[in-house]
Amino acid sequence: MAYVSVKGGADAIANAKELVEFYRLRKRTQPLEIKQIQSQFRLAIDKVMGEGSLYAPEYAALALKQMEGDVLESAFVLRAYRATLQRRYYSDIISTREMFILRKISSSFREIPGGQVLGPTRDYTQRLIDSTKYNESPEEIDQFLKEFDGKIDREKLVDVNTYNKVIDLLKAEGLLMPAEKSYDKTVKDVTLEAIKFPAPRSVTLQMLARAESGGLMALAYSSMRGFGDGHGTIGELRYGAVKVRITDTKGRKRYIGSINVTECEMITKINTTKESKIPYFAIGYGLVFGQNETKAICMSILERGIRSGKKENPSNNQEFVLYHTEGVEAMGFTNHLKLPHYVTFQSGLNNVRESVKRNQEETEDKMKVYKELAKQQQQ
Amino acid sequence: MIENKKFNTSYNYAFIDETTKKEIRRKLLKAVCIPGYQVPYSSPEMPIARGWGTGGLHVTLAIIGQSDVLKMIDQGSDASVNACNLRDFVHMTTDCATTFDTREATIIQTRHRITEEKLSDKQIMVFQVPQPEPLRRVERYEYKTRQMHAESDYAKMWLTLYEAYVKWGDVMQGAGYPVMVNGRYIMSPSPIPRWDVPNLNNSECLYLFGAGREKRLYAVPPHTKVEPLEFEDVKFHVEDFSNVKCESTGYNVAYMDEMYQDDGVTKKFYVNDSNFLDKLIEKEEVVQHSNKYIKKIKDALQ
Amino acid sequence: MIREINYNEVFDAQIHFRTILDCMSRPGKVNHIGEIKIQTPGDWHPASALVAFALLNRDVTFYANNNNETVAEYLTVNTSAVPATVNKADFVFINGLDNGDILLNTNIGVLEYPEKSATVVIDVENIYDVPKDQTHEIILQGPGVETEKRVYVRNISDSILQALKEQNSEYPLGVDVILTDREGNIMCIPRSNNFSWN
Numbered sequence: 001m002a003y004v005s006v007k008g009g010a011d012a013i014a015n016a017k018e019l020v021e022f023y024r025l026r027k028r029t030q031p032l033e034i035k036q037i038q039s040q041f042r043l044a045i046d047k048v049m050g051e052g053s054l055y056a057p058e059y060a061a062l063a064l065k066q067m068e069g070d071v072l073e074s075a076f077v078l079r080a081y082r083a084t085l086q087r088r089y090y091s092d093i094i095s096t097r098e099m100f101i102l103r104k105i106s107s108s109f110r111e112i113p114g115g116q117v118l119g120p121t122r123d124y125t126q127r128l129i130d131s132t133k134y135n136e137s138p139e140e141i142d143q144f145l146k147e148f149d150g151k152i153d154r155e156k157l158v159d160v161n162t163y164n165k166v167i168d169l170l171k172a173e174g175l176l177m178p179a180e181k182s183y184d185k186t187v188k189d190v191t192l193e194a195i196k197f198p199a200p201r202s203v204t205l206q207m208l209a210r211a212e213s214g215g216l217m218a219l220a221y222s223s224m225r226g227f228g229d230g231h232g233t234i235g236e237l238r239y240g241a242v243k244v245r246i247t248d249t250k251g252r253k254r255y256i257g258s259i260n261v262t263e264c265e266m267i268t269k270i271n272t273t274k275e276s277k278i279p280y281f282a283i284g285y286g287l288v289f290g291q292n293e294t295k296a297i298c299m300s301i302l303e304r305g306i307r308s309g310k311k312e313n314p315s316n317n318q319e320f321v322l323y324h325t326e327g328v329e330a331m332g333f334t335n336h337l338k339l340p341h342y343v344t345f346q347s348g349l350n351n352v353r354e355s356v357k358r359n360q361e362e363t364e365d366k367m368k369v370y371k372e373l374a375k376q377q378q379q
Numbered sequence: 380m381i382e383n384k385k386f387n388t389s390y391n392y393a394f395i396d397e398t399t400k401k402e403i404r405r406k407l408l409k410a411v412c413i414p415g416y417q418v419p420y421s422s423p424e425m426p427i428a429r430g431w432g433t434g435g436l437h438v439t440l441a442i443i444g445q446s447d448v449l450k451m452i453d454q455g456s457d458a459s460v461n462a463c464n465l466r467d468f469v470h471m472t473t474d475c476a477t478t479f480d481t482r483e484a485t486i487i488q489t490r491h492r493i494t495e496e497k498l499s500d501k502q503i504m505v506f507q508v509p510q511p512e513p514l515r516r517v518e519r520y521e522y523k524t525r526q527m528h529a530e531s532d533y534a535k536m537w538l539t540l541y542e543a544y545v546k547w548g549d550v551m552q553g554a555g556y557p558v559m560v561n562g563r564y565i566m567s568p569s570p571i572p573r574w575d576v577p578n579l580n581n582s583e584c585l586y587l588f589g590a591g592r593e594k595r596l597y598a599v600p601p602h603t604k605v606e607p608l609e610f611e612d613v614k615f616h617v618e619d620f621s622n623v624k625c626e627s628t629g630y631n632v633a634y635m636d637e638m639y640q641d642d643g644v645t646k647k648f649y650v651n652d653s654n655f656l657d658k659l660i661e662k663e664e665v666v667q668h669s670n671k672y673i674k675k676i677k678d679a680l681q
Numbered sequence: 682m683i684r685e686i687n688y689n690e691v692f693d694a695q696i697h698f699r700t701i702l703d704c705m706s707r708p709g710k711v712n713h714i715g716e717i718k719i720q721t722p723g724d725w726h727p728a729s730a731l732v733a734f735a736l737l738n739r740d741v742t743f744y745a746n747n748n749n750e751t752v753a754e755y756l757t758v759n760t761s762a763v764p765a766t767v768n769k770a771d772f773v774f775i776n777g778l779d780n781g782d783i784l785l786n787t788n789i790g791v792l793e794y795p796e797k798s799a800t801v802v803i804d805v806e807n808i809y810d811v812p813k814d815q816t817h818e819i820i821l822q823g824p825g826v827e828t829e830k831r832v833y834v835r836n837i838s839d840s841i842l843q844a845l846k847e848q849n850s851e852y853p854l855g856v857d858v859i860l861t862d863r864e865g866n867i868m869c870i871p872r873s874n875n876f877s878w879n
Contacts, residue, residue, distance in 0.1 A: 010467070026680035080426040086396050182605045192740075194419035194594035196794075249640075307445055319520055329592050332429025336509070338589040339431065343651060345456045346637055347553030347572040350618040355547045392691050401738050404698045405771075408736075409796035411705045412857040418796045442702065444695040501709070529792035551803035561824050561873060563853065581827075583737045585706045600706045600873075603824035 023299025024068055037061040046260075046290020047071050051327050053191070053210045054257050055289055070230040072212065076328045083368040087192075090254065096263045098162045103291075108267055108372055112236070114163035119239060120291070131215035132313025166236040167265050170281055180307070197319045204306055204318060209288055213295040218326060220298035223305050223315035228282040232301060234286065239263075239291050263287045266300035282307075287349045294352070391441040394472040399423050403441035403596070407587060410598035415560025417511050422594040433466055433487045433591030439469060441656075442503065442587075443486060446474045450484035455492040455634070455651040462490070470662070477509045481654050490553065493631050495577040495655040498584035500601060506569040511590035511597065513557040513567040536608070544613050556615070559606045560599060568605075574617045574634040577670035579605040588642035593594055617672045625649040628659040632667070632676050683874040684758055685719045688734055693717060700860065709809045709821045709830030711868050714861070722751040724873040726804045728861035729774055730755075737772060744770035746804075747779065759879040767831070770799055777805035777837035777860070781844030787856050795853040798872075801845075806836035808862045817842070823874035832868055834860060842878050846872070 038045060038061040053073035059081065063074035105272040106112045116123075170176050181210040182377075184200035195203050208216065224231045241258045247253055266284040271309025273344040284304025302325075314320050324330065385400040393400070394561035399421060406418045425433045432453075443449065445579045451466035452457035457479040465488065470477055478484050481496040488505040498504060514524040527533065532617035536552060536557065543551045551557075558579065568576055569588060579586060579599055620635045626647045633655060635648045650656040658665040669674070693715070698736055700712045714728050721730045725746070737743060742765035745752040752774065753764045767786045774783060775783055785835030790798030809816065809832070816833040819842075837860070849855035872878060 009456075009460045009463040013460050013463050019581045076424075076428065083423040083425065084390055084394065084396065087396065096497040189421065192421050194422060196419065197520070310389075319522070328424065329429040332431060332433075333509070334430075335428055335429030335594055339490075340454050340459060341491070341570075342636060343572055343634070344554035346569045346635070346651075347574075347618055349553075349637070351549065351551050354550065354619070355549060358548045372614070391848060395691055396693070398738055398740070402740060403735060404702075405736055405741070405797065405800075408702065408800070408857070409798075410872055411702065413795055413853050414873055416853060419794075434720050442695075444699060445692060507686060525793050560861070570873075585702070598706075602823040602827045 032065055033062070034065065035060060035066055043291060044071055045293075046102075046288075046292050046357065048074045048215055049208060050077060050289040050292055050295065051075035051212055052082065054078050054082040058351060072327055072331050074117070075212075077329065077330055083191075086207050089190075089248075090189075091198055091256075092245045092247060094242045094244060094259075094261075096238065096261070097207070098257070099238060099242050099261075101163060101241040102260070103236060104236065104240070105161070106236045109166065109169075113169075116224070121293075161297040165265070167226040167267075167283060177282045178364040195322070199318060199322070201307070202260075204303055204322065205287070206323040207231050207326065208286070208299040208302060211295075211299075211322075211325035212330065213292060213298075215325035215327055215330065216295055216298040216302060219315045219321055220301040223313065228305055228313045229268055229308060229310075229317045232266040234297065234305065235267040235283065237262070237264045237293060237296065239293070243327075249254045259288055260290050262291055262296040263298040264293070264296035266297065266304060268304050306353055390472055392473060393443055394467050394468075395423065395437065395440050397601075400441045403437055404583060406436065406596050407441065407598065408589070410596050412602050413564075414599055414603050415558075415564030415566035415597060417595040417597045419519070419594055420596050422591050427465065427468065429592040431461060432488070432490060432507040432630070434589030434593075435490070435505050435591075436465060436469070436588040436589070437591060438505045438587050438596065439486060439517045440472070442505075443469065443473055443475055444513070445473075445475070446615060447473075448483055449486045450478050450481060450487045450654075451489075452492060452494070452653070453486065453490040455494075455636075456653040458653060476576075479654050489570075490572050492634070492652065493571055493578045493668070495650070495652040495665075495667050497657070497668045498582065499550075502584040504584055504586050504609070506571075506586065506588045508567065508569040508588050508590035508595075509586065509592070511567055511593050512566050513555075513594040528564060529640070531563065536565060541610065544610070550609070550613060550615070552570070557608050559608060561603055561605075565608070566597065566599075566605075567650075572618055572634055572674045573607070573615070574672075576607050576615075577672050578668045579671065581605075625650045625656070625659075628656065630659055631679070632673060664666070683720050683722075683755065685717050685734075688731075688759075692735070693731075693823075694735045700867065701732060701735060701771030701869070703738050704859070704867055705857070705871055706825050707811075707826045708823065708871055708874045709819070709832045709867055711808050711832065711866050717863070721756050723749075724773075724875050725749075725755075725867075726753050726861045726863060728865045728867055730759075730801050731802055731865075732861060733760055733762075733772065734773070734868065736800070740839075741771040742769060743772040743774065745774045746776055747783070773777070773799050773801045773856075775801065775803055776842075777803050777834070777841060779838070779841065781838065784844035784848055784856070785842060785850060788826075789848055789856060790853040792854065795855070797852070799856045800859065801856050802859045802861060803837065803841065805834050805862050807834070807859050807864065808860055808866045808868045809833040809835075818879045819870075820864055820877055820878065821870065821874045821876045823871075825871070825876065834868075835862075842876075846876070849860050 018056050026349055035237055037100060038057050044064060048063060048071055049055050060078060063077040104117045130225045135246055186200040187202045190206045193287040239262045241260050243255060243258050245253050245255050264286040268282050268284055282304060284300035286299030288296045302321055306318045306321060308316055401423055406420045410418045421564050425436055427433055449469055451462045455463035462541055466477055481494045486503050490507040512524050514527055514536055518524050540550045555567055555574050556573050557565050558568050560566045560663045568579055581602050583601055583603055586596045609615040620631050624631045626649055634651045636651045638647050697709050697714055698868040700714050706714050719727050719730055721727050739761040741759040741762045743756060744765055744767040755763055759848055767783055768788060773787050813833050816835045817837055819832050819834055821830045849872045853870060857872055858870040860868045
């Protein structure tokens, strides 16, 4: 019962807090600079921003530093911070058609408008642990950057362009399923109200974009593996920078900066609907902060599944998917099991004891009757 | 002019911004107007983990003011680590007075207990609720349970309770025993032991409930009828401590903690409510909640 | 239009909310809602305005006394709440001598979400907890009231009380009422309460 001991709670917490800080620092290594974390832990930061639902790389880096690299805890800190900020504006809808492309691939066509752009990715590398990174020196980094810079043809840089989407090709041919009549276009803000089911698509997309990457993957994987609609084809996966604009009170559009996002458009198998017997392709959509391709892909699979209306698979059930992939909430509740529950437990204990006692009494009563019967038979 | 708040170190009074506070306040009023009904609310993220009392904090922070005195308990104890942390947080963001003394408090935030000491009409008790939906055990989907509440369709619930009786000879629900509020809504009293459940009925104080993770608020106003679900022949009963006594006070008409000693065999019992226990030890005058179950126990003792 | 400057939106709002919460939890209990100097348009009660300041913001809609535009403008300026028709408004501000028909159009919510209903704030001349001449005696019963509570209200029409009874006849559907008087007293009748009057 040590952790509720009579009056030591406050001291115990203070000590625990100090101790965990000691564990962070006890090896007396060089303090990590925020800029370092920001530049060298780029993907961790993208995850933190996505799950933390706040595009703020510096704050995400700070959170990672504070939380000793725990991505979900960092996302939690970022969310808590986000909740203290007042929403002054809603941005205009970002257009990924005008994305400054850093990476763009399609697995449904060999060639796509603008070509396949592999961009920064480790997809096609061997995942061998690289022992040369153990002692990386600033000189080596300089050397690498210098050589890399030498390979860039500056003349060509100005040609980098924005491209139309793969789904536009399908749309132009009339192969995409038109929006369902039941499609609810209402736009809600999940940070400002509790969701109600069935929830409009805007809620699905927001919740999935904020969801925990691993949780999304588990459910999307189940959908692909046999508990869902099977495996779609990536129409297009792009990663790049998009412009964010707001409309001010006087109606003027203001550019306020750009953010990096990963977008996935998943083409799923041919569908016929009640409204139309013609088979169409259907699209699942995923969009997340930063470069987090696994999450964007999983989001698109789940988004499509939820809209399919076939509720028998967990991954197609909106309430199931959205509630249980909410990482910050899931983590909190899981950890709350560490809180003392002895009052609750005592109540259950009391019940079970009484039930066992009743059972014993009944058995004893029965035994008495049997013994009595046996006696009579002997006589 | 947008203020540059980058890396600031100060927060709003009571942490939550005024817009959200107003939303919570409006919904608390509706909750009071429809006793036992779960009102959905925004439930903003807090710097406390979900499941650790965020709902209770939302309520406390939305209602607290400069003249309030806060008491924070967890499992009946003021000294429980999480209670300390939450108390610190509220104090840090409001500079409110805090107390261990149940009588002094104007707001008592609690997890899993109602104080043994009777509460007055000047006090508000705020519960942290992990699962606000009493029907969740019998129906897993929210849209269906909402329909059931809407239509007062509680057949499934009654059936489950009855099945438990047939199987085990009793309604086995321990903490969080479901109650009927104002004859209309079945409500989860949060995981308080059965011992506390009768104290929700016809009280002097206002009871507010916050379920942060599940984003629901509800309330039991003073002098409201709150009845534990029971059958004609299977009555609700509170935990039985008639065979044990508090090790420090000898008292046993209170909810007890059972502590195994280091030998792993012997057990000692103590009054659970830390402030009530203190008052018993100090022999201070203290008025306990009264209800028909406690009365019966006291009558039997005489 | 007047923008109130004496009002502290953090601390005054909190105190007034607690007063309203106390009244709503104890129907028929008469509380005083504070002494802040504000300049409401016409003879609209400052107490009603303080209730509005405590609860309204840009996320909610309101309807003011028979489309009273000055009150509407005053509320928009001071709370950013959005004017709406009476059937859609989250908050409805009327006078105790208005015709009860307005009340019949208020939103009473739906069974799944009965809280999505109007809160009605009614200006009356006086509210007393002891019998007075020329008042309606309102007798309340229900949650928040131990046995029954009697309260005495001057200048509230039978038609409003009748309409309120009708709106709240299908519990949990209904509207919740806050009465305010000229002296700054408030008193509440939530939908959970049954009432009659003489």
